[in-house]
Every structure is written in structure tokens, then in C-alpha cells.
Amino acid sequence: MLSGSQRTGKYLISKNLDNFFIDIRELTRFTLQFFKEVFVPPYELQETIRQCYKLGYKSLFLITSTAFITGMVFTDHSRPSLASFGATSWLPSFTGVAVIKALAPLITSLICAGKIGSNIGAEIGSMKVTEQIDAMEVSAINPFKYLVVTRVLATTFMVPLLVIYSGLIGLLGSFIDVHRNDQTSFTVFMYDAFSKIGYVEILSSLIRSVFFGFTIGIIGCYKGFTTTKGTEGVGRAANSSVVTIMFLIFLEEILLVKFFNPFYYG
Amino acid sequence: MKNTKHDKVVVIKDLYKSFEDNEVLKGLGLELYKGENIIVLGRSGSGKSVLIKIIIGLLKPDSGTVEVLAEKIHELDKKELIKLRLKIGFLFQHSALYDSMTVRENVEFPLVRNMRNMSKSKINQAVEEVLDAVGLTDTIDQYPAELSGGQEKRVGIARTLILKPELILYDEPTSGLDPVTCEEINKLIMKVKERYKTSSIIITHDLACAKQTGDRILMLSEGKFLRQGNFEEVFDTDDERVTGFYNYNFIESNEN
Numbered sequence: 001m002l003s004g005s006q007r008t009g010k011y012l013i014s015k016n017l018d019n020f021f022i023d024i025r026e027l028t029r030f031t032l033q034f035f036k037e038v039f040v041p042p043y044e045l046q047e048t049i050r051q052c053y054k055l056g057y058k059s060l061f062l063i064t065s066t067a068f069i070t071g072m073v074f075t076d077h078s079r080p081s082l083a084s085f086g087a088t089s090w091l092p093s094f095t096g097v098a099v100i101k102a103l104a105p106l107i108t109s110l111i112c113a114g115k116i117g118s119n120i121g122a123e124i125g126s127m128k129v130t131e132q133i134d135a136m137e138v139s140a141i142n143p144f145k146y147l148v149v150t151r152v153l154a155t156t157f158m159v160p161l162l163v164i165y166s167g168l169i170g171l172l173g174s175f176i177d178v179h180r181n182d183q184t185s186f187t188v189f190m191y192d193a194f195s196k197i198g199y200v201e202i203l204s205s206l207i208r209s210v211f212f213g214f215t216i217g218i219i220g221c222y223k224g225f226t227t228t229k230g231t232e233g234v235g236r237a238a239n240s241s242v243v244t245i246m247f248l249i250f251l252e253e254i255l256l257v258k259f260f261n262p263f264y265y266g
Numbered sequence: 267m268k269n270t271k272h273d274k275v276v277v278i279k280d281l282y283k284s285f286e287d288n289e290v291l292k293g294l295g296l297e298l299y300k301g302e303n304i305i306v307l308g309r310s311g312s313g314k315s316v317l318i319k320i321i322i323g324l325l326k327p328d329s330g331t332v333e334v335l336a337e338k339i340h341e342l343d344k345k346e347l348i349k350l351r352l353k354i355g356f357l358f359q360h361s362a363l364y365d366s367m368t369v370r371e372n373v374e375f376p377l378v379r380n381m382r383n384m385s386k387s388k389i390n391q392a393v394e395e396v397l398d399a400v401g402l403t404d405t406i407d408q409y410p411a412e413l414s415g416g417q418e419k420r421v422g423i424a425r426t427l428i429l430k431p432e433l434i435l436y437d438e439p440t441s442g443l444d445p446v447t448c449e450e451i452n453k454l455i456m457k458v459k460e461r462y463k464t465s466s467i468i469i470t471h472d473l474a475c476a477k478q479t480g481d482r483i484l485m486l487s488e489g490k491f492l493r494q495g496n497f498e499e500v501f502d503t504d505d506e507r508v509t510g511f512y513n514y515n516f517i518e519s520n521e522n
Contacts, residue, residue: 042382127364135362138322139376139429140351146379 030222034152037145048150055116055151056158060165066111067166070103071095071173079181088182089192095174096193097201104167105205106253109212112159113245117220120151121241124224125234133225148225152217159213160206167205204260211252219245273300274333275433275465276321281330283316290316292489294330298433303459303466305480307473307500309511312486314469315359318435321467322356323347335432352380355426355434355464359441361418363410363425370406373397373424380429396424399461400454416447423454427462434458436468440475452478473512485511 011018075095082088124147127133136143175189184192223241227233276298283291290313298304308314319325320332323339332339337350363372374393377384397403400420410418419439426434439455440448452475458464468479476483477497484494487507493500501512 130360130365131358131362132364134319134324135356135358135364135425137324138351138354138356139379139425140348141376141379142348 026226027219027222030148030225031218033144034148034218037142037149038153042145044146044150047146048153051150051154052158055119055154056162059112059115059158059162062111062115063108063162063166064169066107067104067169068173070107071099071170072177073173074098074103074170075174075177079177091178091182092174092184092189092192093196095178096171097196099170099174100167100197100205101201104170105163105209105212106249108163108166109159109209109216109249110246112155112162112213112216113249114242116155117216117241117245118238120155120217120220121223121227122234122238124148124151124221125227125237126231128225128227129230129233148218148221151221152214155217155220156210156213159216160209163205163209200260200263204256204263208253208256208260211256212249215248215252216245219248274298275300275302275335276467277331277333278321279331281317281320281332282328283313283320283325284328290489291320291327294486294489294491296484296491298465298467300465301459301463302481303455303468303479305468305470305476305483306486307471307476307483307511308486309471313489314471314486315437317486318356318437318467318469322351322354322435352429353432355429355431357419357422357426357434357436357439359438361410361422363413363418363421365410368407368409369397369402369413369421372410372421373428376425377428392428393424396427397421399427399458400424414447415443416450419443419451420454423458427458430462431464434464434466436466436470438470438472439468440470440472445474448472448474449478451475455479471511487511 075091078091078094078098079088082090082094124133127147133143133147136146171190171193174193175184175186178184178189179186220241223237223244227237229236274297276296278294278296281291281294281296282289294317296304306314306317316325320327321334321339323342326340335350335353337346339347339350342350364375367375370393373396374389377389377392381389393406394403397406400423402417402420402424405413405417405421410421413421423439436455440451443451455466455468455475456479459466466479468475470476480497482494483497483500485492485500485508492505492508493503501508503509
């Protein structure tokens with residue numbers, strides 16, 4: 001597979017634009033190949049579970065600390081604005097909506113882009129430049145199935161779970177701030193926090209995080225698989241995985257929020 | 267005994283391969299017979315590695331035919347290619363061991379992935395057998411980063427042997443090794459040939475390796491085979507491309 005930067009010679013428009021469109025074409029092929037391979041046996045279940053543990057479970061500490069701090073700081077920063085018109089009692093429902101609808105899916109996915117996306121890009125990139133992927137191929141093993149399908153499934157499955165977890169931890173952080181200032185009980189806080197959140201909001205966050213998880217996996221793997229030029233290329237693969245994933249997550253967020261808006265407001 | 271058509275393990279005809287404007291292989295032809303070790307000698311960048319990557323199907327030729335174990339490798343579909351590759355071993359220049367796996371996991375990996383119904387005890391037995399053949403049973407639980415260059419090559423050879431291949435392709439098996447380790451690897455290549463009855467194509471620029479392990483030597487230069495025969499026949503010439511290569515590598519190996 002050619003990455004955009006591998007092409008030299010005559011260009012149709014300009015070097016950068018040509019490479020950009022070639023990258024899009026190759027990424028589309030790569031994604032189609034994923035859907036072709038994912039349903040065909042043999043299924044690498046054991047490796048997928050290992051990747052879920054490696055990519056998901058091992059991100060828990062980072063997700064926990066970030067979600068907790070975000071929830072707490074967000075509530076703390078929102079308090080003065082609401083207090084200015086005597087509406088601090090709205091804080092639980094306000095933060096509930098913010099955390100569940102926006103902060104949890106977006107922040108968790110961006111953290112995963114940095115931690116998991118770069119990890120996948122660098123790991124597969126390093127395997128590519130040291131011929132470990134070729135070694136799999138000549139041993140009659142399908143490297144796409146073993147390396148790509150397992151990782152993409154793991155991120156697609158684990159990111160939504162991490163989003164749910166991060167939402168709950170974010171609300172816990174928010175509760176501590178509210179409780180410290182207003183002595184609100186946990187039950188009342190949670191009741192208020194979920195009072196403005198329905199199934200549609202939760203479902204929308206989960207569906208968006210499935211898209212984000214898939215994007216993290218497929219872009220990380222694609223960047224790794226198209227790595228060239230030795231160790232320098234591995235660093236570039238890790239870096240460009242993160243940049244591309246973050247850009248696509250924001251793009252998807254805009255489009256998906258637009259898509260879900262009619263369901264929220266009827 | 268004269269080799270017949272049925273004894274041919276690899277047959278290459280009129281092979282061309284270019285990378286953009288750089289024509290690497292220009293109409294190569296090659297025949298490897300059963301039980302034979304052939305050496306492809308040549309300078310760095312002469313296209314030796316490209317040639318074996320074409321033979322295993324990692325690269326596609328621009329034109330020409332490559333028949334491996336009576337199958338035209340570039341005309342096979344994915345399933346047929348996987349089936350054929352089970353009969354071919356490939357030792358990479360830098361061994362290409364999976365760094366996240368131990369020696370045991372590296373060696374058993376092709377077996378575990380391809381023979382999914384095989385019992386754990388049979389897999390362990392097969393791993394121990396090939397590690398014993400390459401003399402590395404002590405390192406079974408170590409990671410590649412803990413191994414020396416020579417040990418990495420041995421594990422690489424063990425990994426190729428686990429599927430009991432009929433053909434082994436060696437890409438620079440002695441590169442980056444000291445002369446004593448080179449000698450050990452050369453002996454191991456011969457031992458593998460005797461014990462597993464394999465045929466091999468060995469890509470190298472190491473004259474000692476060529477002399478010790480090759481039944482026949484093909485000298486690759488400028489995309490074509492300049493000469494072929496046994497070691498003495500190949501270098502018994504005034505062609506400066508051949509003598510230059512010999513003198514340079516002879517001095518280099520003596521300096522080592």
C-alpha cells in the first residue's frame with residue numbers, strides 16, 4: 001500500500017494535494033478491507049480480548065483522573081455565573097447535561113486519541129519498518145486480521161465503555177464540588193443530574209463514542225501500516241495518528257451533533 | 267543423478283522489476299532443484315532482496331513468471347497463497363522477531379495461527395524440537411531484546427522450521443555477525459538442509475557463507491546473473507565486476 005508521501009514524480013495538482021487525495025483513497029480501501037475481514041473466520045477472539053485489556057483497561061487511570069478533575073473544575077467554574085442570578089441549584093442538572101452530552105464523549109475520545117492512537121500507530125509502524133508484518137505474511141498469517149481487525153474492534157468496543165465510566169467519574173467530581181458548597185446529598189445530586197437527560201442523550205453519546213473509537217483504531221492502524229523511512233517514520237506515524245484522529249473526532253462531533261439535534265429537541 | 271523437471275522447486279523466467287525509474291531486475295532466470303542450496307551473490311542494492319521477496323510473493327514482478335513448488339505464485343488467490351506459504355520458510359535479514367513475544371511465542375506463533383486444532387502439548391513438543399535443532403533451548407523464555415545477533419538469527423531459523431518447509435529463503439543470514447558466529451550460522455544452514463531435507467535460496471554478499479553453504483552460486487550484477495557455477499567457476503574470470511566484488515569482500519572478510 002502506498003502512503004501519500006511515498007509518491008514522487010509528476011503530480012496532477014500539486015504534491016501535497018495529490019498526496020492528500022491518495023491518502024483518502026488508501027484510507028477508504030483500508031477501511032473497506034476492515035469490513036471485508038471482520039466477518040470472515042478465523043476470528044482472533046483471544047487477541048481482541050488482549051487488545052481490549054491493553055488499550056482499554058490500561059487507560060483507566062488517565063481517564064479516571066482527567067474525568068474527575070474535569071467534572072470538579074467545570075462545576076467550580078460554572079458556579080459564579082449561576083450564582084449571579086441565584087441559580088446554583090441548577091448546577092447538578094447543568095453539569096449532568098454538559099458531562100453526559102458533551103464532555104465525557106469528547107474528552108475521553110481525545111485522551112484515547114493521544115494515548116491509544118499514538119500507541120497503535122507507533123507499535124504497528126515499528127513492526128512495519130522492522131519487517132515483523134512481512135514476517136507474519138510469509139508465515140501464512142493474515143497480518144491485517146491479526147493486527148488491524150483486533151485493534152479496531154477493541155477501540156470500537158472499549159471507547160464507549162470508557163465514555164460511560166468517564167461520565168460517571170465526571171459526575172462524581174462535580175458532586176464533590178456541589179456537596180462541599182451546598183451540602184447536597186448524593187441521591188439528590190444524581191436525581192437532579194439525570195433529570196434533564198433522557199435515553200436519547202445517553203444513546204447519542206454512546207453512538208458518537210462508537211464512531212470515535214472506530215476512528216481511533218482505524219487511523220492508528222492505517223498510519224502504522226503505511227509507515228516508511230525507519231525510526232523517524234515511526235515517530236511521524238505516532239504523531240500524525242494523533243493529529244488526524246483529533247481532527248476527525250472534531251469533524252464527526254460537528255456532524256453527529258447536527259444529526260442528533262432534532263431527536264433532542266423534537 | 268541428473269535433476270528432472272519434477273525436481274524443480276523454483277523456476278523463474280524472464281523476471282523484470284522496476285521501482286519508478288530504477289530498473290532493478292532485468293530479465294532474470296533461475297532454477298532451484300530439490301535438495302539444492304543456491305547462493306545469490308551481489309553487492310548491496312543489486313536487487314537480491316527484491317528477488318526473494320518476489321519469490322515469496324511479498325512483491326509483484328513487472329513481468330516474467332515465478333513458479334514455486336509448481337505453483338505460479340503471482341497468479342494464486344489469497345487462500346492458495348497462504349497454503350503455499352506454509353511450505354516456504356523465510357529468514358529475514360534482521361530476523362524480524364516479534365519483540366513483544368518471548369522466544370517460545372515467536373517460534374510457536376506460525377503453528378498456533380495455522381494449526382488451530384493442534385494440542386498445546388504437541389505445539390510445545392514442536393517448539394522444543396526446532397529450538398533444539400538450532401541449539402537454543404536455554405533461551406526459550408527470553409525476549410528478542412535479550413538475545414545476541416547470532417541467537418536472533420537462530421530463533422529466526424527455528425521459526426521458519428516450525429512449519430517444516432520444503433523451501434527456505436535466507437536473506438543475508440550472516441550479515442552483522444562476527445566471523446565465529448557467521449561460521450556457526452553457516453554450519454546451521456547445512457545442518458538444516460541435511461536434517462529437514464530442504465532446498466534453499468541464500469541471498470548474501472558474504473563469500474565465506476557462499477563457499478560453505480552453496481551447491482551453486484549465481485552472481486547478480488546490474489539486474490542480471492553475470493555468472494553461475496560452483497565457487498571456483500564463478501570467480502575464475504577476468505570480468506572486473508566479478509573480480510572487484512571478490513577482492514572487496516575478500517579483504518573485508520579478512521579484516522573481520
